[in-house]
Amino acid sequence: MDAEGPVNRMRLRRMGIDTYQEPVLYMRRDCHVCHAEGFEAQSRVEVALNGHHIVATLNVVDVDFLPESEAGLSDAAWRLLGAQPGDVATLRHPPPLESLGHVRAKVYGRRFTPSSLRAVIEDVAAGHYSDLQLAAFVTACAGRLDPGETEALTRAMVDVGERMDWGPGLVMDKHCVGGLPGNRTSMLIVPIVAACGLRMPKTSSRAITSPSGTADTMETVTQVDLDMARMRQVVERTGGCIAWGGAVRLSPADDILIRVERPLDLDSEGQLVASILSKKAAAGATHVLIDMPVGPTAKVRSAEAAAKLSALLGGVAHKLGLQLRITQTDGSAPVGRGIGPALEARDVLSVLRCQPDAPADLAERSLLLAGQLLELGGAAAPGAGMDLAAQVLADGRALQKFGEICEAQGGFREPERARYTQPVLALRSGNVVGVDNRRLSRIAKLAGAPKAACAGIDLHIRPGEFVERGQPLYTLHAASPGTLAYAVDYAHAQPGTVQVAEDE
Secondary structure, eight states, rough: OOOGGGGGEEEEEEOOOOTTTOOOOEEETHHHHHHHOOOOOEEEEEEEEEEEEEEEEEEEEEEEEETTTTEOOHHHHHHHHHTTTTTTEEOOOOOOOOOHHHHHHHHHHHOOOOOHHHHHHHHHHOOOHHHHHHHHHHHTTTTTHHHHHHHHHHHHHHTTTTOOOSSSSSSSSEEEEETTOOOOOOHHHHHHHHHHHEEEEEEOOOOSSOOOOOOHHHHHOOOOOOOOOHHHHHHHSEEEEEGGGGGGSHHHHHHHHHHHHHHHTTHHHHHHHHHHHHHHHHTTTTTEEEEEEEEEEESSSSHHHHHHHHHHHHHHHHHTTTTTEEEEEEEESOOOSSSHHHHHHHHHHHHHOOOOSHHHHHHHHHOOOOHHHHHTTTSSOOHHHHHHHHHHHHTTHHHHHHHHHHHHOOOOOOOOOOOOOEEEOOOSSSSEEEEHHHHHHHHHHHTTTTTTTTTTTOOOOOOTTOOOTOEEEEEEEEESHHHHHHHHHHTTOOOOOOGEEEEO
């Protein structure tokens, strides 16, 4: 029978199953389309409806609640297809995924060419890769992209998405390489820079391997899923914004790859550079500051690794026409007290409001970086940027500008608080000699961050401080007793997360 005939048309049903961002299709094993097309579990199936199509991964079911005449869609598949109750779609085999051959070749040691990477990224952005195939691509690239491949990957990621044009003049941007919990400086830098007359349309990612990304934290106080038109309105009105990049399709392939990098806990050097710079180029930035924390448990662990990554970032940025400045910062301990979206937002607001108990390290780091951006953009003389940033924070202009940005993005709200908390106590008296950033991040994620915005860690100590036995080192916050207990069990099994040298 013809591929467009009735044999492969089925009524769609929304299954109400959250598969994160992966489109999944559910069909009965005994349905006529499975028999006619030879579909089996994990087959890739093209679903076409009203001129739209997606490629979904098939899950075969043997249950009566899904009739054999209906095809079920996960929430992600339903949303991407734009389906409505009662719709009838066409199901068929997708065209051969020829670009996957380039991924296989890379696995066996061949270099990607610009054209092969373009083919892969076009298919990734179009949703043609399953999560298994995405994982193969991410793994094949991990630690194995040379500078030429990294540049080609960056260009391909820019080319397959939208690109913003802000017209003549400078457009400032900033990115933190990551690996440092609580480092929410962007939410302070953007209002300071915008208050000084520079444009700063900041697009941010959600968390990849951390308990919170800037978009997750900003979302606790205002809307971040702005489309391009709305984002432009906000920037024209206020001079800046802090939005989720995934909502404006800037380097959309990166958002898809992040979906796989998160559970794999992979964020390799070449992909990191491509992710950062593709988003900056697509967002229309002209001048970019990179905050690179360096520390034994940060993402960049040594001066040698920082020098290597800096050279790669600088080389690719130059090829893309970006003015780039890289600042290495202390990555030995978390910044601020909160780890997790709402707790980090609380810290940001306390700094903006100049509260006496505001975390000084978050304020100082933000002023340093904001000052460098002001100098890079010509709003401050060389060496005078940090003083200007401090003045803007102290006299309330930064807080006022932040309020204007939040109002333009959808209105301000105070971040929520967790219903369930439990402190983790020091087992001995002594000086705090170290903090494991990675373990703290893992504990915060086990507590529910970033999915539960209120979840995470409230840190009570800093390296160099003295603690008494039984004194709280940090307090866990969770949205449910189950996740709290899970995080507490892990925290107690990791007594070296906060290293205390016993007092003799």
